[in-house]
Amino acid sequence: MKLTHKIYLIQIILVLFLLGFLSFTYISYKNQYQKDIDKYVENEVQLYKKEVFSSINSANKKFEQKRKLFYQIHKAALKIFQKDMETPLLKVQQQLKDMFNLNGLNIQIYLIDKNYTIFKTTFPRDLGFNLSIAPDAKYYLDKTTQDGEIYVSKFASNDFIDKRYKLYTYSKLNDKTYLELGFIDNNLFYNGIEIISAESNSKNKIRLYFIAKNSNEYFYHEAAFSKNIENKQHFINEVKKIPIESNSNDPVINAILQKRTIKFQKENKVIVYTPIFKEDMSNIGGFIDLVLRVDVDISEQIEALNRFSNIFLLSISILLTFLFFVFLFIKRSFTDKIDVITKNIEKKRLIDDKSISSSNDELSIIAKKYNTLFDSLNKEIEINKELLNENKRFIADTVHQIRTPLTNIMMNSEMIQRTLKSDKVSNFVNQINASINMLTNSYEDLAYVISYDHIEYKPTKVSISNILKERIKFFSTISKVNYKEIEANIEEDIFITINQIELERLIDNNISNGIKYAFTNKPITINLTKKNNEVRLEFKTYGKPIANKDRLFEKNYRENESKRGLGLGLNMVKVICEKYKISYKVFYEDGQNIFIYIFNSL
Incomplete structure (x- = not known):
């Protein structure tokens, strides 16, 4: 990774860290x-929860001590009414007070018809109330109704009216x-209401709901709801009722049914509904839950x-x-200059930016x-270029100087071979011709090397079949002198597109x-075949495996240093292959080094 990228990455990481x-x-x-x-x-x-439990338990304990007394009082009231059903209720109330030592107890009397409706009572606010919902x-x-017995309720009930x-x-x-009697201890009050009333005046408003149910519906009311209620029937008519089988969105009922806290925000308030007991209180307080x-x-x-949000946004902005x-x-000070x-x-230019050269920092240095x-290197390059050009001119002049005597030697060799028919002389002439051909091949390589970059x-379109035959014929004398024989398998009339000189060099x-x-007395096999649009040229020679195939096509590389040469041949072949997109590969198989070249045919 570049240094500039690392610096930017550090900045990004720092930003993300601080934002995080x-x-x-x-x-x-x-x-x-x-x-x-x-x-x-x-x-x-x-x-x-503590307040309600304490209040209910206190009431039940006090009433529990007087359950037998309440039974006796009810029995006495029953006898009075059985004697005279028209006896005024207030008179019966007074008679009961006179008959029993009530010690702070009050008695309320209720007469109820067969439809469970209170039709006469000493507590007028209960008049007309139908007890079927209780x-x-x-x-x-x-x-x-079934057995005619007197029954005392198991728990004290909170009268929401008084x-x-x-x-x-x-x-x-x-x-x-x-006949129903209601016993009231004048020393017992449901003080949870007073606590709620006091809390309602605080900044956080608190409400308490009593939830009950009958066979058909849930109904609930707020604890402080009864202040403006005329009587209990009015109270029942005004309470919130929810059918049991309905899917209600009422948060009070859902808090009971789901036994969990329901919470949502409305404007600048969080409104929370939470059940206090999370268990059915019917047998303790006469209600399901609060x-x-x-x-x-x-x-x-x-x-x-x-x-804090403003500070957060301001901090982010800063x-x-x-x-x-x-x-x-x-x-400006670092990455741009870099x-x-x-x-x-x-x-490969001089750094002439004034912002860099004028600053006295490390980058300027x-x-x-x-x-x-750069200046020193350019001077060296110019010197080397001049030396290289002089070297090229020298090689070109040398090649040119070789051309004429080489031609004369070849012509005189042919004349000698035609004039003198002796086998001994013929062997010497073959040696001379082989050397001339090798020198000619080296000459052609040098001529191509010094000219390919500017010519x-x-x-x-050339016939690779004919050119290959000609080059094999050219090398036949050289191979014969070196005790090696060329075996050629060449398909006829194969044409490709390439420069003839470059094909000959390859x-x-x-x-x-x-x-x-190659080993002596072993054949050199050359195969030329065509399949579909591919032309395959193979050279197979028996010899030692090539030690370093990866470097074989490098310039000036020689596999065997004892075999002197220019070190240009296979690098030249590589340049030609790359120019014409000729694929090539080298491998060793069955004791032979194999070179394969694939051309595109016409």
Whole structure:
């Protein structure tokens, strides 16, 4: 990775780290205030649960001690009414007070018809109330209908009208009428209501709901609901009713049914509904459960959160602005200069940027050192170019000087061979011809090497079959002198597109290497075949495996240093193959080094 990229990466990581830290702080603060709300609600639930339990248990304990007394009082009242059904209720109430030592107890008398409706009572606010919706009352009235016994309720009930605990007794008076007595301890009040009323004036409004049910529906009311209620029937008509089988969205009922806290935010308040007991209280208090609603005012938290959000956004803005200027500073003072230096080095130019040369920093020193080195290197390059050109001119002149005497030697060799028919002379002439051909091949290689980069060798349609035959014939004398024989398998009339001189260089160098490195008295096999659109040229020679195939086509590389040569042949072949997209490969198989070249045919 580039150094500039590393610097940018460090900046990005730093930004992400700081943003992550600020986000973590913000989320932690938000979660903490949510936990504070949950803790507050839980504390309120525990407070009211304790208060309600304490109040109910206290009432039940006090009434439990007097259950026998209540039974006797009810029995006495029953006798009075059995003697005279028209006896005024207030008179009966007074007679009962006179007959028993009540010690702070009050008695309320109710006459109930067969439809469970109160039609006469000493407590007018209960007049007309139908007890069929009160499971406990209906249960005992049905039992006394069957057996005529007197029944005392198992628990004290909270009268939502006057906020007093009452214990009720029931009996059948005659076939059309029931008698109910309500016993009130003047020292017992349901003080949970007073606590709620006090809390309702605080910033966090608190409401308590009593939930009950009959066979058809749930119904509930707020604990402080009865202040403006005229009587109990009015109260029943006004309470919220939810059919049992319905899918209700009512949060009070859902909190009971799901036994969990329901919470949502509305404007600047979090409204929480939570069941207090999470168990059926029917046999203890006459209701299913109590649901506490707490309207938690989170104005201060929202304001604090908004302040924190503003600080968070401001911090991010300042951070990003700061990092942006840091980025610009690093870019102008460091990365841009590095880019300029890098581009000039890549393009092999002097670094002449004034912003770099005028600054007295490390990059300026590097640039000056580079410029000094660049000037020195260019001078060396110019000297080397001149030397190379002189070397090329020398080689070209040498090649040119060789051409004429080489031609004369070849002509005189032919004349000698024609004039003198002796076998001994013929052997010497063959040696001379072989040497001449080898020298000619080297001459042609040198001529191509010094000219291919400035002379255009244009491709034409050529017969590779005929050219291959000609080059094999050219090398036949050389191979014979070296005790090697060329075996050729050449398909006729195969044409390809290539420059003829370059094709000859490719063929000659492979045959020349075969003669040079192959074992004596072993054939050199050359195959030329065509399949579909591919032309395959193979050179096979028996010899030692090539030790380093990867370097074989490098310039000036020789597999065997004892075999002297120019070291240009196979590198020249590689250049020609790359020019014409000729694929090639080298491998060793069955004791032979095999060179394969694949051409595209016409």
